[in-house]
Amino acid sequence: MPANTLTEMILGFSVILGILAIYTFTLILRTRHARKKLDQKNRD
Amino acid sequence: MKAIGAYLGVVWQILRKDIRVEWRGRQGLPVMLMFALMIVFLFNFALQLAPDVQAGLTSGLLWVSLAFASTLGLNRSISLERENNALDGLLLAPVDRSAIFFGKTLGNFCFTTLVGLLLLPVFSLFYGQNLIRAPLLLVMLLGLAAYTSLGTLLSALSIQARTRDVLLPVLLYPLALPILIAAVEASRGVLAEQPLAEMSSWIYLLLAGTLIFNAAGLLFFETILEE
Amino acid sequence: MLKKPAALVVLDLLSLTLVPVVMLIIIVYTPVEVVMGPVQKVFYFHISAAWAGMVCFILGAVGGAGYLLTRRIRWDWLSSAAIEVGLVFSIITIFSGMIWARPIWNTWWVWDPRLTTTAIMTLIYLAYFILRAGVSTPEAQARLGAVFAILAALTVPLTFFSIRLFRTIHPVVIAPADGAGGAFSMSPRMLNTLLISLLVFTVLLVDLVWRRVRLAQFEFEMTREVE
Numbered sequence: 103m104p105a106n107t108l109t110e111m112i113l114g115f116s117v118i119l120g121i122l123a124i125y126t127f128t129l130i131l132r133t134r135h136a137r138k139k140l141d142q143k144n145r146d
Numbered sequence: 147m148k149a150i151g152a153y154l155g156v157v158w159q160i161l162r163k164d165i166r167v168e169w170r171g172r173q174g175l176p177v178m179l180m181f182a183l184m185i186v187f188l189f190n191f192a193l194q195l196a197p198d199v200q201a202g203l204t205s206g207l208l209w210v211s212l213a214f215a216s217t218l219g220l221n222r223s224i225s226l227e228r229e230n231n232a233l234d235g236l237l238l239a240p241v242d243r244s245a246i247f248f249g250k251t252l253g254n255f256c257f258t259t260l261v262g263l264l265l266l267p268v269f270s271l272f273y274g275q276n277l278i279r280a281p282l283l284l285v286m287l288l289g290l291a292a293y294t295s296l297g298t299l300l301s302a303l304s305i306q307a308r309t310r311d312v313l314l315p316v317l318l319y320p321l322a323l324p325i326l327i328a329a330v331e332a333s334r335g336v337l338a339e340q341p342l343a344e345m346s347s348w349i350y351l352l353l354a355g356t357l358i359f360n361a362a363g364l365l366f367f368e369t370i371l372e373e
Numbered sequence: 374m375l376k377k378p379a380a381l382v383v384l385d386l387l388s389l390t391l392v393p394v395v396m397l398i399i400i401v402y403t404p405v406e407v408v409m410g411p412v413q414k415v416f417y418f419h420i421s422a423a424w425a426g427m428v429c430f431i432l433g434a435v436g437g438a439g440y441l442l443t444r445r446i447r448w449d450w451l452s453s454a455a456i457e458v459g460l461v462f463s464i465i466t467i468f469s470g471m472i473w474a475r476p477i478w479n480t481w482w483v484w485d486p487r488l489t490t491t492a493i494m495t496l497i498y499l500a501y502f503i504l505r506a507g508v509s510t511p512e513a514q515a516r517l518g519a520v521f522a523i524l525a526a527l528t529v530p531l532t533f534f535s536i537r538l539f540r541t542i543h544p545v546v547i548a549p550a551d552g553a554g555g556a557f558s559m560s561p562r563m564l565n566t567l568l569i570s571l572l573v574f575t576v577l578l579v580d581l582v583w584r585r586v587r588l589a590q591f592e593f594e595m596t597r598e599v600e
Binding site: 235302303306307308309310313316317320321323324325327328331347348351355356358362366369370372 | 441493496497500503504507508509514515516520521523524525527528532533534535536538539542
């Protein structure tokens with residue numbers, strides 16, 4: 103009988119997807135910030 | 147032929163200079179030795195192990211002490227150049243700058259080996275084992291050859307940063323880990339009276355490291371020192 | 374340059390759809406492992422993340438070499454972007470490895486070669502960013518970073534082999550909770566799932582690295598306009 107490790111599996115996947123999501127999120131934020139500052143500079 | 151002569155000349159010049167500075171000032175070596183001994187005492191009290199367990203840790207402790215102590219030497223060696231602006235003078239010479247790398251590495255190797263040699267009788271005393279044997283010396287020389295070449299390379303890298311002295315350990319220790327593991331394991335085998343053939347994998351690892359890091363020095367040192 | 378290239382949009386969409394798809398496959402199509410139960414399914418992403426991290430670090434070294442050879446800053450963008458994304462994958466590898474280990478070995482950490490090497494690599498590449506942060510000019514960051522990225526990639530196989538050799542000599546005697554030791558044989562379905570997983574993570578890594586390179590490009594343009 104397989105061990106009941108369902109909670110661990112959910113934890114594992116949450117951590118993996120969570121880290122990926124957080125990193126992607128920071129990428130999006132940083133890119134928008136850089137774009138905005140670049141547009142500002144171009145306007146001057 | 148003349149180019150090689152000039153190259154080796156610079157290597158020798160740097161080695162001689164470093165030895166002479168150390169001989170006159172006598173600051174680097176005693177500090178390194180003291181630092182190594184302090185680490186031994188520190189571990190002794192921090193870990194509070196039974197004497198027989200302690201004896202088994204001798205090889206590990208030896209290499210930890212050497213690794214930490216050599217950081218002092220590596221930092222000092224490279225900052226010598228910066229202080230006196232001697233590096234700028236050397237860089238003007240029409241010789242490939244990797245000569246500086248080999249000169250510095252040889253200097254660092256000599257000093258660290260000297261500290262190691264002085265540590266062996268001390269360790270023998272503290273841990274009731276005879277560490278003064280030829281196979282162990284071989285392992286130590288080989289391990290230090292790999293370690294100091296990597297250390298010299300990274301000391302040149304770290305001196306370019308504002309965080310200088312602090313950066314070297316951060317860069318060096320993770321990269322040097324395979325070398326340290328191999329050196330500790332080979333030393334452990336020697337102290338356990340195993341034939342050298344059994345430790346061939348570790349020896350090959352140390353040889354590989356020495357080769358790779360010296361080749362890297364040859365390739366990259368000039369690039370690191372660019373203005 | 375400001376407009377997103379069509380290929381990138383496609384890549385984004387691919388990543389966003391493939392990840393849920395492969396998760397569905399893992400949960401529905403792939404059999405549950407007989408001893409470990411559902412937690413074993415984390416293994417597919419664990420291995421894929423380790424693989425992705427390795428690819429990223431090699432890419433980082435390639436980028437470094439490219440910069441040193443051409444001195445064109447876009448190679449540095451590739452190098453630093455790949456290493457940053459590689460760090461993310463390494464962290465994922467470590468955490469997923471820990472979560473997988475917990476129910477099986479009853480401990481949060483196992484000193485097995487792959488996990489230990491990944492941890493050391495994480496330290497090495499964190500040091501990469503510490504090095505860059507400590508250096509003042511973008512040119513020096515690129516140049517010194519490139520040397521370190523290449524050195525780091527060279528030491529990874531050394532590290533892995535030294536730890537593996539160490540583990541064969543000093544096996545860890547931790548009794549696994551189930552007695553199977555965490556090993557399992559892979560059915561054809563499991564193998565297929567693993568291959569799909571690897572593919573998806575490769576797509577993901579290309580997407581993330583490309584986006585990170587674009588960010589580096591924007592930031593570079595920003596500093597350049599100041600002059």
